[in-house]
Amino acid sequence: MTKRILKFNIYRYDPDVDRKPYLQDIEVEVDATDRKLLDALVKLKAKDDSIAFRRSCREGVCGSDGMNINGTNGLACLADLSTFPDGKTIVLRPLPGLPVIRDLIVDMTQFFKQYHSIKPYLINNDPLPERERLQSPEEREELNGLYECILCACCSTACPTFWWNPDKFVGPAGLLAAYRFIADTRDQATNERLDNLEDPYRLFRCHTIMNCVEVCPKGLNPTKAIGKIKDMMVRRII
Amino acid sequence: MVNRKLVGAHYGLIDWLVQRITGVVMAVFTVVVGFALSEGVGSSYERWYGFMSSTPMRFISFLCIVSLCWHAWIGVRDTWMDYVQPAGIKLTLHVLTLLSVIGCGGWAVQILWRL
Amino acid sequence: MITVRKFDAVIVGAGGAGLRAAIQLSEAGLKTAVLSKVFPTRSHTVAAQGGVAASLGNSEEDHWHWHMYDTVKGSDWLGDQDAIEFMCRKANEVVIELEHYGMPFDRLDNGRIYQRPFGGHMSNFGEKPVRRSCAAADRTGHAMLHAMYQRNIKANTQFFVEWLALDLIRDAEGDVLGVTAMEMETGDLYAFHAKATIFATGGAGRIYYSSTNAFINTGDGAGMAARAGIPLEDMEFWQFHPTGVAGAGVLITEGVRGEGGILRNSQGERFMERYAPNAKDLASRDVVSRAMVTEINEGRGCGPNKDFVLLDITHLPPETIMKRLPGIHEIALQFAGVDALREPIPVVPTCHYQMGGIPTNFKGQVVVPGKRSQNEIVPGFYAAGECACASVHGANRLGTNSLLDLLVFGKSAGESAVDEMKQSPKPHKELPTDAFDRTLERLNRLNTQKDGASVHETQLAMQRSMQKHAGVFRFADLLKQGVQKILEVQKDVERTEIKDKSQVFNTARVEALELDNLIEVAVATMVSAEARKESRGAHVRDDAPDTPERPDGRDDVNWLKHSLWFKDENRLEYKSVNLRPLTVDTIALKKRAY
Numbered sequence: 051m052t053k054r055i056l057k058f059n060i061y062r063y064d065p066d067v068d069r070k071p072y073l074q075d076i077e078v079e080v081d082a083t084d085r086k087l088l089d090a091l092v093k094l095k096a097k098d099d100s101i102a103f104r105r106s107c108r109e110g111v112c113g114s115d116g117m118n119i120n121g122t123n124g125l126a127c128l129a130d131l132s133t134f135p136d137g138k139t140i141v142l143r144p145l146p147g148l149p150v151i152r153d154l155i156v157d158m159t160q161f162f163k164q165y166h167s168i169k170p171y172l173i174n175n176d177p178l179p180e181r182e183r184l185q186s187p188e189e190r191e192e193l194n195g196l197y198e199c200i201l202c203a204c205c206s207t208a209c210p211t212f213w214w215n216p217d218k219f220v221g222p223a224g225l226l227a228a229y230r231f232i233a234d235t236r237d238q239a240t241n242e243r244l245d246n247l248e249d250p251y252r253l254f255r256c257h258t259i260m261n262c263v264e265v266c267p268k269g270l271n272p273t274k275a276i277g278k279i280k281d282m283m284v285r286r287i288i
Numbered sequence: 289m290v291n292r293k294l295v296g297a298h299y300g301l302i303d304w305l306v307q308r309i310t311g312v313v314m315a316v317f318t319v320v321v322g323f324a325l326s327e328g329v330g331s332s333y334e335r336w337y338g339f340m341s342s343t344p345m346r347f348i349s350f351l352c353i354v355s356l357c358w359h360a361w362i363g364v365r366d367t368w369m370d371y372v373q374p375a376g377i378k379l380t381l382h383v384l385t386l387l388s389v390i391g392c393g394g395w396a397v398q399i400l401w402r403l
Numbered sequence: 404m405i406t407v408r409k410f411d412a413v414i415v416g417a418g419g420a421g422l423r424a425a426i427q428l429s430e431a432g433l434k435t436a437v438l439s440k441v442f443p444t445r446s447h448t449v450a451a452q453g454g455v456a457a458s459l460g461n462s463e464e465d466h467w468h469w470h471m472y473d474t475v476k477g478s479d480w481l482g483d484q485d486a487i488e489f490m491c492r493k494a495n496e497v498v499i500e501l502e503h504y505g506m507p508f509d510r511l512d513n514g515r516i517y518q519r520p521f522g523g524h525m526s527n528f529g530e531k532p533v534r535r536s537c538a539a540a541d542r543t544g545h546a547m548l549h550a551m552y553q554r555n556i557k558a559n560t561q562f563f564v565e566w567l568a569l570d571l572i573r574d575a576e577g578d579v580l581g582v583t584a585m586e587m588e589t590g591d592l593y594a595f596h597a598k599a600t601i602f603a604t605g606g607a608g609r610i611y612y613s614s615t616n617a618f619i620n621t622g623d624g625a626g627m628a629a630r631a632g633i634p635l636e637d638m639e640f641w642q643f644h645p646t647g648v649a650g651a652g653v654l655i656t657e658g659v660r661g662e663g664g665i666l667r668n669s670q671g672e673r674f675m676e677r678y679a680p681n682a683k684d685l686a687s688r689d690v691v692s693r694a695m696v697t698e699i700n701e702g703r704g705c706g707p708n709k710d711f712v713l714l715d716i717t718h719l720p721p722e723t724i725m726k727r728l729p730g731i732h733e734i735a736l737q738f739a740g741v742d743a744l745r746e747p748i749p750v751v752p753t754c755h756y757q758m759g760g761i762p763t764n765f766k767g768q769v770v771v772p773g774k775r776s777q778n779e780i781v782p783g784f785y786a787a788g789e790c791a792c793a794s795v796h797g798a799n800r801l802g803t804n805s806l807l808d809l810l811v812f813g814k815s816a817g818e819s820a821v822d823e824m825k826q827s828p829k830p831h832k833e834l835p836t837d838a839f840d841r842t843l844e845r846l847n848r849l850n851t852q853k854d855g856a857s858v859h860e861t862q863l864a865m866q867r868s869m870q871k872h873a874g875v876f877r878f879a880d881l882l883k884q885g886v887q888k889i890l891e892v893q894k895d896v897e898r899t900e901i902k903d904k905s906q907v908f909n910t911a912r913v914e915a916l917e918l919d920n921l922i923e924v925a926v927a928t929m930v931s932a933e934a935r936k937e938s939r940g941a942h943v944r945d946d947a948p949d950t951p952e953r954p955d956g957r958d959d960v961n962w963l964k965h966s967l968w969f970k971d972e973n974r975l976e977y978k979s980v981n982l983r984p985l986t987v988d989t990i991a992l993k994k995r996a997y
Contacts, residue, residue, distance in 0.1 A: 066905040083650060085738070096859035099911035100903035104441075107617040109653045109734065111545055112445040128737060151588055152908040158442070171553035172505025182502040184514030190507065197507045197539075197546060201444055214370050217293045236505065245298065250369065254300035257366075283301045 053081050056090055056131070057139040060101065064152050071150070075139070080131065087129035087140070088115055103154040110267060113202030117154050118143040123204040123265040145207040147216060160216045161203045161223070168220060168228040168246065173239035189235045196230035196275060198268050199223060205262035205272055211255045218251035222262035222272030225253065229275035232282065244283055253279060303362045310355035317352035320345075349400055357393035361386060405583065405592045405839050409831060410436045412599040412820055413581055415568045415624060418446030419544070419809035420788025420816075421603030422551040423497075424767075427817025428599075429558035433824060436595055438566045438584055440619060440913070443552045447605055447617040448809065451544025452730065453521060453658030454536030455501075455806035457494035461515040462534040467491040468987060469526055470535065474804060475990040477523045477687050478797025479940035479957065481637065481965070483981035484989060486765040486793040490804075490811045497810040498537050506550035508539050509727070519661045519727070523687040523801040523997070532685050536803040541656050541730040547806060566593075567913055568623060570842045571600070571631040571784075574835045579769075579784035581834075582627070583842040587913060590906030592846075594839060596831055599783055599820035602628065602761060602769075603813060606789035607924040608641075611754035612866035615647050615654040624790035626920025628761045629927065630841060633781065634771060634967040634976065636792040637759035638924065639932035640941045642800055643875045645691040647753025649711035651738040655731055655750055657802040660684040662727050664716040666695065667747065668703040674712075679997035686997035689799040689941045692752035696875045699751075706749060713747035752875050757924070758800055758941065759931075760792040762967065767791070767816025772967065777978040783832075785820055787812035794965065797980075798940020848897075849915055855900025858915045865892045865918075865925050873932050877944040882933040889922075889929045896922040927968040934975050937962040954994035963992075 055077055063071035078094045088108055095101050104114040108127045115126040120134075120141050134140055148156040174183075206212045206221035220228065228247060231237045247253040253276070262272045324330075329339040339345060368381045412428050414421045417439035428435040439446065458465040471491040475482055502508060502516060509517035518534040526533035539546035555562075565587045572580045572594065581597040607622025608614040625635055645666070646655040660666070666684055668674050678694040679686035686694075695712050704710050716724060721744050724732055728743075735743040764770050764778060767787050773779030788809040795808055872885025896918055903911040938947040938956030947956030964977040982989050 064905050064907055066907045085651065095910075096857070099858070099901055099914075100905070102908050102910045106441055106445050106619045107447065107450050109450065110737065111542075111730075112441070112447075112449050112617065114441065114445050130737075152905075155908050162442075166556055169557075171557040172503075172550075174503075178503055180499075182499055182508070182516050185510050186514055187510045187512060190510045193507045197549070198542060200449075200545070201442070211370065218295045231505075234505065234507070246296075248298050248301055249295055250297055250300040250303070251295050254304050255366075255370070280301070280304065284305060287301065 053079060054136070055079050056134070057137070058094065059139050059141045060153070061143045062101075062153055063150055064100070064102075085131060086127050087119065087131060088127040090131060091126055102152045111200060113200035116145055116202040116204045116207075118145055123208045125202060125204070125267045128267050145203055147207045147213040148203070156207075158203055161206055161221065162201075164206070164216070164220045164224040165201065165227060168224050168231075169239070169243070170227045170231065172231065172234065172237050173242075174236055175238060183236050185235055192233045192235075193230060195270055196226060196233060199226055199230075199270060200268060202267060204265045204267060208261040208265045210259060210261070211257060215251060215255055219255040220247070220252050222256075222276070225256070225279065226270060226272040226275045229279050232279065240282075244279070244286060247279060248283060307359055307362050310359040313351050313355040314359065317348055320348065346400065350397065353393060353396045353400065357389045361389045405594050405842075407594045407596050407834070408436070410434050410595060410597045411824060412436070412601065413438065413595040413597040414601045414603060415582060416446070416603035416605060416788070416790070417443035417552075417562065418603060418605050418788065419448035419548060419551065419806065420813035421446075421601070422548070422555055423810055423813030424601050424603060424787060424817035424820075425555050425560045426551065426558055427814055427821060429555065429560040431821040431825070433821065436561055436563055436597070438563045438568050438582070438595065440565060440567045440587070440623070442564050443555075443562065444549055446548060447620055448544045448548045448806070450615075450617065450654060451547070451806055452541045452654060452656030453661065454519060454538035454543045454803045455498055455547065455810065456521070456524060456535050456801070456803040457498040457537055457807065458491070458535060459495055459498065459516060459518065459537065461511055461518050463526070465526060465533055465535055467494065469528060469533070470494065470524070471984070471987070472528045472990055473524050474795060474801055476529065476995055477799055477801040477804075478795070479799055479995055480959070480963065480992050481640075481794070481797030481939060481980055483765075483794050484984040485981050486795045488984040488987060489765040489815075490793075490795050490807060493811045493814075494807050497807070497814060501547060501550060501810070504550045504554040506539065507546050508537055519658055520685060521661050521802045522657050522685045522691065523682070524803070525682070532682060536658065536661065538658065540726070541658055541728045544806065567916065568604075568627065569845070569916065571627045571633075572596075572834065572838045573631050574832060578782040578832060580832055580838070583839055587908055590909060590912075592842070594834070596834060597783075598824055598829065598831060599785060601767070601816050601820060602784075602786040602790050603788045603809075604790045606757035606760075607921055608754050608757065610865060610869050610921050610925040610928065611641070612863075612870040613647070613652050614754040615644055615652055616754070621917035621921050622757070622790070622924040623917065623920045624786065625760060625927070626923040628769075628786075629923040629970040632969070632971065633761060633769065633784075634969045635759060635924070635927045636762040636965050636967055637794060637797070637931070638757075638927040638968055639873075639935050639966060640758035640796075640798050641754055641873070641928065642688055642756040642758060642941050643692040643752040644755035645688055645695055645752050646714055646750040647755070648734065648738045649706070649749040649751045652753050653734055653738045654753070654755070655714060655734065655748060656728075657688070659714060659716060659728060659731055662716070662723060663719050664714055665718075666691070666750075667713045667715050668698045669705045669709065670703060674698050674703070682997035687799055688802060689943075690997055692875050693943060695752055711749040711751045714750045715747040716743055717745060717747065756800055756805060757789055758792070758794075758796040758798065760790050761786040762965075763787070763791045763793050763812070763816075765793055765812075765815065766819040767812050768819055772976060772978060785816040787816040798942060845916070845919065849899065849901065849912065850904060852898060852900040855898045856895040858899045858901065858911065858918055861892060861895045861899055862918055862921065864895070865889065865922060868892060869925055869928065873929055875943075877932060877942065879944060879946040882929070882944070885929045886933050889926050893922050893926055923970060926973065930973045931966040931968050931975065935962060935966060959992055
């Protein structure tokens, strides 16, 4: 791939200047060293410094640059430019369902509030041992697919239930984190955690649409974790 | 009253479980009736009457009606919970749903009992 | 308009060091503000992969004293031995604490923390590689950062997320009284008035063109400190990580070689056997990086342009790769387009870590040369992590010692601040009348600049100069030209212009302000490197010949000392290396070989 012109259609809104949001068509030339969408966005920003988006690690581990790319949530730093057909406009929108602060930057307060609401920390009231708490490799393996979440919010903002009830439904990211602690053999608060989720909104708003699974840039499966939480709740009452 | 986000009703599991169990009951009923129809019980009123008034069929068709109502109540209520935000309207819709489900259920039972 | 807010302590940066310090302060019940320009779990600690060093001895016999020896040797004897002893002794404690916080370490069959070998970590004072790196697959930094953020949620720490710290506030006596900061969402200015100010702002790897570092690694702490008259220590020492993905710069952990990965040149030869017969691919990072560049320079590089070498793990069992290195498999696919199970990964040395920084002692207190000693404490000012120079890494850092550094010194900086406030409680000192001048001046200049330089272009010019003039190998003439060049770039930085004048989440303004910090680090690096006329650790120059008195060009007679760069007229001072550990004997100077 040599030089190439990319066409963008970008959601723009700066409350300081604009009365309402609008869509901007803009082009940028990229070369062979620009592999990912984020590289193109950096070039765009060099051209027009008013385009605002978050970015940091550019390797898919920090979770900053979640955005809606051609209708699907994803990370700009992992979206390969070669997957965009030549000449076709790339449509960029902020993550849906959260208030827009500016351009592609959304206000994630609600998302993090839900994450915090599940008490995302290990609870263990035993006296601290001198060395590490023991855990078998198999017990540790239970945490795979759970602890890797990068809190990019691609999943929760792809979830219709989260769109309707972001204040009441914990959302896939939060529920994945909840199960991460339930599944940890070192955690002693399983009952409290299940109690905390036994609610028609917090957990049971999940209708198993599985949008979360489809968009997760880390290939995680929140729906499976939610299923396991429900499974544990059932086993608790029978 | 302060406008607080209210969650933590501590129910939901039973409803979720019931929805699955009632779904299974309805599925079983559908399979039984489907099988009977393929065997030709629908060919005459007498054969249909005889089939439906047998004790096992009375038992599972009653179960199916109860399941249907319960399932419908949870399902429709969930829809209101998803899409309707104002508490007053939501409560009204809940009550109307509940009343119509009970009404329909009673009506269906009356029909079944008339057999 | 600047609104003043009062706290007991303000921590700038919410990466590993900042979060570790915050735990200390919050759990001590002090009113603490943690400022971060990104949400805490987006800090660059998240990208650390291979592990954190601690001589737990879970797989084989190990001892902190061996770890200390390796670290001193790794530092090419430029590390302060008191700080190194402190860090290596504390390692077990801080790693166990992390486990107690809930960090999901990998496990051995007996339930203990899994440990893997890593470059430069040896048993019995340099004998053979030892398993010392405590790992959570190849996502150790991610697991660690999240575990510490979670612990802070439990401790109810007060975060100011997406706030950019702008300048340090010092009074006439030199005491540090807090920072000025901008809330990015609104563009509003605040001053955080505190009795303790802890910098944990990370490194400035973005001064180089090719870097494993995140966009946010712009040396904000170093820049703020330099502008406030604090010197920067040992800035000529930058670690080039041997294995960045060629072209993309994304990091491939040394843990890959720890698990058995091998570096090969275009002839398929395992060339590290020639450069480090004992440790081979697990030699110290500076050694491996130089070997790779030598191979490439001598025409044994791979690819059409012969400009990279190959990291081969195809001989490892696929289960091992998928269990221990799943993230690497993903990165190789994403950024090199290769399936690491079947093909080797193209890699090239890439700027990775800043060994120097704000000078501190092992308690995390910032120290500067004064009338009474070369290490006088700056009251109220602490620093930890990559932005600080304790100095434990000296001229070259060992892999896994950075995560250890941020844990140990994040904690000790927090502890020192707590002790200071609890033992001698004092009210806040009054803010000087000129407390906000520097901040207002900078912002005013930026907002009114006409016909200025582009931020993007200026930054590129800086990065290209650094890459060309202060890379893996350094040349006397190139360094001299480099100083001129970087000073020219600095002039452009002083007249950067942004088109976007919005108050709301103005990322253009943020980038311009970050460049103010980057350039301080770049200048410090170039000036210090030009001046140091020897080869040591990561700083290797062509005019320092290998002689019996100066093995590998290291000149202990004249250059066994720390550089201190002052922004004021680019002045350089030097201070002696502390060769005296806290309790054990000095690890004596010796030629470094792996």
